[in-house]
Amino acid sequence: xxxxxxxxxRELVPLSRDLAPLFDPVSVAVVGASDDPAKYxxxxxxxxxxxxxxxxxxxxxxxxxxxxxxxxxxxxxALGEPxxxxxxxxxxxxxxxxxxxxxxxxxxxxxxxxxxxAETGAEGLARQRAVAEKVRAAGAVLVxxxxxxxxxxxxxxxxxxxxxxLGGVALLSQSGNLALELQxxxxxxxxxxxxxxxxxxxxxxxxxxLVRDCARHDATKAIAVYAEDFGDGRAFAxxxxxxxxxxxxxxAGRGAAAAxxxxxxxGALTTSSDIVAAACRDAGVELVRTPREMTAxxxxxxxGRRAHGRRVAVFTDGGGHGVIAADAAxxxxxxxxxxxxxxxEKLAGQLWGPSALGNPVDLxxxxxxxxxxxxxxxxxxxxxxxxxxxxxxxxxxGYSADSGGLGGAAGTLGATELEAADSIARxxxxxAKPVVAQSMYPDAPSCQNLQAAGIPVFAAIEDxxxxxxxxxxxxxSEGGDGGGxxxxxxxxxxxxxxxxxxxxxxxxxxxxxxxxxxxxxxxSSEAEVREFARGxxxxxxxxxxxxxxxxxxxxxxxxxxxxxxxxxxxxxxxxRLSAPSYSVEQMADLAAGVELIVGVNRDPRFGPIAMVGLGxxxxxxLGDVAFALAPVSAARAEAMLRGLRCAAxxxxxxxRPAVDVAAAAKAIEQxxxxxxxxxxxxxxxxxxxxxxxxxxLALDARAVPLVPPxxxxx
Numbered sequence: 001x002x003x004x005x006x007x008x009x010r011e012l013v014p015l016s017r018d019l020a021p022l023f024d025p026v027s028v029a030v031v032g033a034s035d036d037p038a039k040y041x042x043x044x045x046x047x048x049x050x051x052x053x054x055x056x057x058x059x060x061x062x063x064x065x066x067x068x069x070x071x072x073x074x075x076x077x078a079l080g081e082p083x084x085x086x087x088x089x090x091x092x093x094x095x096x097x098x099x100x101x102x103x104x105x106x107x108x109x110x111x112x113x114x115x116x117x118a119e120t121g122a123e124g125l126a127r128q129r130a131v132a133e134k135v136r137a138a139g140a141v142l143v144x145x146x147x148x149x150x151x152x153x154x155x156x157x158x159x160x161x162x163x164x165x166l167g168g169v170a171l172l173s174q175s176g177n178l179a180l181e182l183q184x185x186x187x188x189x190x191x192x193x194x195x196x197x198x199x200x201x202x203x204x205x206x207x208x209x210l211v212r213d214c215a216r217h218d219a220t221k222a223i224a225v226y227a228e229d230f231g232d233g234r235a236f237a238x239x240x241x242x243x244x245x246x247x248x249x250x251x252a253g254r255g256a257a258a259a260x261x262x263x264x265x266x267g268a269l270t271t272s273s274d275i276v277a278a279a280c281r282d283a284g285v286e287l288v289r290t291p292r293e294m295t296a297x298x299x300x301x302x303x304g305r306r307a308h309g310r311r312v313a314v315f316t317d318g319g320g321h322g323v324i325a326a327d328a329a330x331x332x333x334x335x336x337x338x339x340x341x342x343x344x345e346k347l348a349g350q351l352w353g354p355s356a357l358g359n360p361v362d363l364x365x366x367x368x369x370x371x372x373x374x375x376x377x378x379x380x381x382x383x384x385x386x387x388x389x390x391x392x393x394x395x396x397x398g399y400s401a402d403s404g405g406l407g408g409a410a411g412t413l414g415a416t417e418l419e420a421a422d423s424i425a426r427x428x429x430x431x432a433k434p435v436v437a438q439s440m441y442p443d444a445p446s447c448q449n450l451q452a453a454g455i456p457v458f459a460a461i462e463d464x465x466x467x468x469x470x471x472x473x474x475x476x477s478e479g480g481d482g483g484g485x486x487x488x489x490x491x492x493x494x495x496x497x498x499x500x501x502x503x504x505x506x507x508x509x510x511x512x513x514x515x516x517x518x519x520x521x522x523x524s525s526e527a528e529v530r531e532f533a534r535g536x537x538x539x540x541x542x543x544x545x546x547x548x549x550x551x552x553x554x555x556x557x558x559x560x561x562x563x564x565x566x567x568x569x570x571x572x573x574x575x576r577l578s579a580p581s582y583s584v585e586q587m588a589d590l591a592a593g594v595e596l597i598v599g600v601n602r603d604p605r606f607g608p609i610a611m612v613g614l615g616x617x618x619x620x621x622l623g624d625v626a627f628a629l630a631p632v633s634a635a636r637a638e639a640m641l642r643g644l645r646c647a648a649x650x651x652x653x654x655x656r657p658a659v660d661v662a663a664a665a666k667a668i669e670q671x672x673x674x675x676x677x678x679x680x681x682x683x684x685x686x687x688x689x690x691x692x693x694x695x696x697l698a699l700d701a702r703a704v705p706l707v708p709p710x711x712x713x714x
Contacts (some may be wrong), residue, residue, distance in 0.1 A: 002238035014397045014556045019213040021108035022141055023195065024155040025084030026055060029076055029105075031057035031098055032089035032113075033067045040113055041067075041089040044149055048087075050163070051156035058083065082106035085148070087159055092116035095145065099131050103138045110135060111159055112144030116187065118201050119146055132203040146656065148176035154194055154219040167192020168221030170214040172207060174199045174228050181291050182224070185343075188442065189191075189299040190451055194220040199227070208235045215243035220303055222246040222296060231607035234491070237629065241488050246301045248286040250294050251276050265336055266565025278627035279606050286470050293466055296458060300467035303454035305434040307387035307472045313381040314360035316373075317367045321394040321461075322360030325438065328465040329391055333472075336360070343384045350376040351390075357615050371399055371416040373407045375423035384429040389468055390435045395462055396420075397441035421446040426454030434471045438464040466610070489631045491607065495677040501585060501703040503545050507582035509678075510686070515698050520585035529570050530543035532584045533563035539587045540566045543700075544579035553577065558587060588690050588697050594649050594659050594700075596641075598668050600630045600675030602683070602706060608676040612640045612668055614649075614655040615688035623647070637668035659691040682706040 004591060016329045022186045032041035032049055041061075045068055048057050057065045064074040073079050075084065076098075086102035088095065088110060095114045102110055135142045145148060148150045149160035153167075161176070164183055171179055171193055179196055186192060194217065197210055207227060214220045222245055230236045238384060240247040280287040286301075312334040316322035322675035326336045339347075344357040351373060356362035361381070374396055381390050399417035428435050438461045439447050458464045472639055498505060504522050511517055521532045522545065533540065544555030555577060560566045597615030600608050610632050613625030626640040638661055641650060652658035667689055677686035683704040690697045 007204055013437065016212055017141065017205070017209050019109075019141060019209065020090045021084060021299040022143065022150070022205070023152045023157060023213075023217075025157070025222060027058065027082075027084045028085045028157070028159070029079065029083040029085070029102075029107075029462065030085070030089065030159075031076060031102070033059040033061050033072060033085075035067055039086075039089075040148075040161065044087055044089060044113070046158055047151075047158040047160060047163065050158050050482075054156040055084070065408075072314040076105045077101060079105070084110065085109040085159075086152070086374065088112045088145075089113040091394055094625075096127070096131055099135065099142075103135065103140060108140045109142060110142040110144075111150055113147060113149065114144070114198065117145050118203070121554040124544075128201060128203045137206055142204035143197060144200035145203065146161040148198035149196075151193070153192070154217075155199075160196055160198065164196055165192035167194065168193040168219065169193050169224050170217065170220040170222070170304065171224045171226075172197050172199060172210045172214070173224075173226040175226055178226050178291060182295065184290055185295040186298075186360060188451070189295065189302070189456060191295070191298055192303060198209055198266040202231055206231050206502055208232055208239050211236065211239040211243060211247065215239070215245060220245065222248065222298055222365070224248045224250075225638065226252070227249045228252045230605050233279060233603070234607040234629070237279045237606065238488060240285045241283040243484075244287065246298075248288060248294055248297050248301075249276075249280060250288050250291065274611075274627045275603050275606050276608050278609060282629045283712060284474070292463065296456070296463040296467040297470040299458075300436060303434060303456060303471070305428075305432060305454070305471060307389040307468070309433050310472060311337055311386065312386045312468065313339070313384070313387040313390050315377055315381060315390055315392045317363040317365075317394040317396065319356070319362055319364070321438075322356070322362050325391055325393040325461050325465070326360050328461045329468070332465040332469040334389075334391075334465075334468070337386065339384070340386055343380065347377060350380065351411055367395065367399075368413065368545065369489060371413055371420045372423065373420075374417075375427065377419045378424050378435065379427040382427055382433050387433070389433055389471070389654065391464060391468055392435060392437040393464065394438070395440055397439040397444035397447040397457075398438065400446040401441040401444040417446045418449065421449040425449060428453060428455055434468065436464045436468045448526045459632040470696070471669045488629060489633055492631065492673055492677040494679045495674075497680040498678060498703065501681070501705050503543075503701065506684070506697075506701045506703040509703075510671060510674055512696065513674045513675075515667055515670050515686070516695065517535065517693055517698050517701075518586045518588055519593050520558075520583055522581050523584055525582045526567060526570060529567055529582075529584060529638060530563060533566050535587050538562050538566070540616070541583075541587045541699075542566060542569045542573060543585070544577050545581045545583055546579060547577075555579065560587075586698075589693075590690065590698060593690045593692040593697075594662060596691055597625070597685070597687040598671045598689050599685035599687070600672055600681075602679075602681065608672070610672045610675075611667075612637060613644060614646050631676040632669060632672050634662070634669040637665035637672075640668075641665060660687075660694050660696060661691065663694070664689060664691040664696040673696075678703075680706055 030045045033045035034041040045059055058079055059070055059072040061067050061072040062074055082103050086107045088098050090098050105581045118125040151158050151160045176198055214223045286297050286310040312329050314325045329336055338358045347357045351366050354364040381387050399413040435455050439455045439457055442457045442459045450457050456467055523529050538561050547553050547555045557569045560569050595616035597613050597619050599611040602608050607628035610628045610630035611625050614622050624645045650659050650661050670684055681703050686698045686701050688699050690699055
């Protein structure tokens with residue numbers, strides 16, 4: 001049921017839109033309603049008729065007669081009364097006519113199922129835009145075209161092809177089939193939908209509009225998004241960061257192809273995947289890769305408890321399960337620390353001799369002796385200030401699972417396990433810490449009791465570990481249920497365009513913002529080379545200007561000891577490259593610091609994206625970089641640096657001194673703020689930025705102008 005999607009229209013829309021006419025209309029008309037099950041108008045009409053008591057439901061078919069046993073009007077105007085929302089499921093040639101009639105009949109919301117517009121090319125895009133402009137001029141809203149309908153379970157609005165179970169998740173999706181898959185995956189966890197919106201081409205109502213509206217919707221507890229194109233990605237990130245409730249994103253098409261034509265190191269390393277991940281990290285959005293992972297994350301978030309640290313206690317009834325769970329927890333970013341003597345002593349009083357107490361905590365058969373030992377251990381772990389969360393794994397649930405009607409000991413163990421599940425539920429309700437479980441028997445009655453108490457249970461340990469990771473409050477967040485967003489910096493006002501993007505013009509721009517550079521001069525003759533050398537002390541650097549990758553072209557020579565060495569290097573380089581001008585600079589002591597790279601790439605969806613990493617000539621080989629929405633604050637920049645794989649270099653290794661990370665972070669703040677303000681630049685880069693024991697020095701800089709899009713692009 002999913003369709004090909006067109007690039008999004010970029011028209012400006014109001015910052016906040018009233019979508020009440022869309023989700024709670026006074027009446028509904030389905031144009032294109034049909035008795036033919038092969039037509040989409042049949043499925044939507046059938047769903048709409050599920051709630052005739054809530055609002056008038058009108059069916060429109062050009063042949064009139066009856067549809068699904070209800071009288072159908074031949075046109076909207078034939079209804080003889082205003083309509084609130086109109087579903088348009090008609091052939092593309094009569095789309096405009098139908099929308100015009102809907103607006104004439106007073107419609108304030110339109111759901112356009114009809115396809116054949118921007119996804120077909122420029123002509124279709126023009127038609128789509130013209131209709132959207134007309135709808136906005138009439139004060140109405142439009143979802144689509146090329147969408148698969150909407151539903152709001154809280155207002156009994158059913159305008160999609162299928163029914164969705166009631167729950168707290170609003171799904172905003174560019175795939176209809178994904179909603180059906182999630183419905184099946186949600187059921188074991190007691191999850192359901194507050195709303196469903198098929199985004200379609202987003203010619204009018206956009207993903208950002210819907211996220212903002214769902215953030216205000218009391219019955220929506222979490223927002224799930226499947227998106228193949230974000231339109232205004234920066235606005236999406238901002239809406240998600242301020243939603244006040246979790247936002248979970250399943251994003252498709254995040255491959256590396258977009259980086260292939262990049263003009264500098266920054267562009268070559270900034271893939272679509274990096275950009276989406278950076279935006280999600282900064283906005284506090286949970287980024288997932290599959291519907292299964294989305295389900296695990298939403299199930300954990302529905303429990304409402306948050307972990308304020310990454311110390312997890314793994315609790316099992318079998319050594320193998322414990323070891324595998326500990327590995328899964330560490331892979332998900334948790335620490336599995338050995339429990340202290342006090343906690344181990346308390347556990348020892350609850351368990352028996354063979355039990356392992358250090359972490360993982362292993363019952364080692366005690367569960368069969370007394371299933372209530374599960375509850376005792378969970379309570380002890382939750383009470384410990386050495387533990388932020390509990391990951392329970394193994395056989396729990398097996399005793400209460402259907403054993404073919406066996407009585408005796410099996411029946412007694414099952415009943416006791418149910419009591420243990422209730423006791424665990426009480427312990428979790430009394431604690432602010434999360435508990436997530438993996439069971440070989442996730443459908444067993446005792447596991448269902450845990451699910452009902454807000455303790456998610458999974459069949460796979462990797463799902464349980466991922467779920468637990470979703471409820472950790474990041475260190476740089478304000479907490480709460482909003483997803484733990486890092487502080488997003490506001491975009492600076494646009495600066496005047498650069499009339500010159502050459503090396504020296506870029507240096508001047510950055511230096512005016514406070515970035516430090518070595519003493520230098522632009523020269524075009526041997527006499528100017530000698531003049532600079534006589535007024536400064538060596539060693540020197542010589543660079544050929546107007547080359548993007550100077551090192552690769554042999555346009556950089558280092559460690560020129562004195563005037564004569566500098567003059568000789570200039571003669572040789574000029575004979576080989578014939579560059580129009582050169583830069584001569586005092587050379588910094590590279591051995592005294594760590595070379596970093598700082599770049600900003602302007603993405604058409606998310607705006608300026610900052611990249612920070614290990615720099616120098618091996619930047620692309622090492623690939624040790626981090627990304628964030630630009631500009632970044634000094635505090636955020638320092639966190640990015642500390643998170644690099646080679647971060648230990650910043651602290652000093654093999655007798656080298658530690659570098660001034662605070663100064664480097666301040667320079668990163670200055671560079672990214674300048675670049676974010678230059679809307680005329682596709683890329684701006686400093687490589688290397690030399691972090692020294694005291695201060696930071698920019699040793700090279702480049703700017704790449706933004707090429708305006710062709711009028712034929714869409």
